Amino acid sequence: MVPEDRKYAASHEWIKMDGDTALIGISAFAVTELSNGNEGDMVYCDLPEVGRVLATGETFGEIESVKAVGDLNAPVGGEVLEVNTSIEDHLEILCDDPWKAGWLIRIKPETTDWGHLLDAEAYEGTLAEQA
């Protein structure tokens, strides 16, 4: 079950309101794909500078595991207010808690109309197709 308190992009990023800002991370499915359940398989995560303004869908970072390098895309555009720098040095956080402690960036979203994104049920449907 994926959390119902957030929205999802088909490329496996999630976004969730936190006060009047929004947190962005990647789903447990994405983490498992990259790490195969092995924390040591995660190699590197490159996150943006605070202050960068992202467009919806723009690549804001990259993540590498022993299996693949993948892009991190902004589900919603906005200014980067904060970066979870602890992730860059401790990728195991992503494996342990991708939904909460493993958030990647905090943004000031340019809109709260997230109709282009998937709700939890729809996102889970896409996962079933990829299994």
Place this chain on the structure above:
Amino acid sequence: MRLITTWGAAPEFNMGLDEALLLSPDAPPTLRLYSWSPDTLSLGYFQRFDSVPGAEQAGAIVRRITGGGAIHHVNELTFSLTAPLSYHLYRCPLPRSYERVHASITRALQHFGIAAAPAANQPLASDRADTGMCFHHSTPADLAWNGRKGVGSAQRRTGGRVLHHGSIKLGSSMLEGDIACLPLDGGEQDLARVLLKCFSADWDEEFVPGEPSESELARVELLGPRYTSTEFLHRR
């Protein structure tokens, strides 16, 4: 699937074309079989330049957009497989996509009397600390024989498309000693012919020889020079 073979191509061309195929949403699924001239060391995308102490011994140096360790592209068959995520080979969990490609390579190696198998979680005799070389660092999906790594792969996934890079070793080099090799009189092109048959049979795929399109070549002109630029090589 389109098949593009380029023997002895320049490093900027090889890397630029692979990126062009990855970034072109309309590009057909494409298998490239290729080799390099001059011999080239490719760094992994996130790899630190100074983590490969022997890098300068290679004829040229590039940085790949796929991850992993450095590879000395000499005495090897290099391949790239670029396709949308919806392509049947990739409609599966990521580790499975490696298994599918590597199963076909295993069959091709069998043709030459080599019994390759995934390294799994066993340490290999080719594992070395501190060389920064891909073939001196094994991961479970890598193919090994004689207790050593002989096939390495890496993927880049972007924009709903996948670039799968692979190297199959025909010989060692001064930067990649004590690895598994498939010595062939006919070199990489002998292996390429057998590999193509195995890919074709296993994937129920017809490979149609082709060339890069004009727009792809134009993109190579733009993308290629970055790969040998000081800025990109020393980005980490």
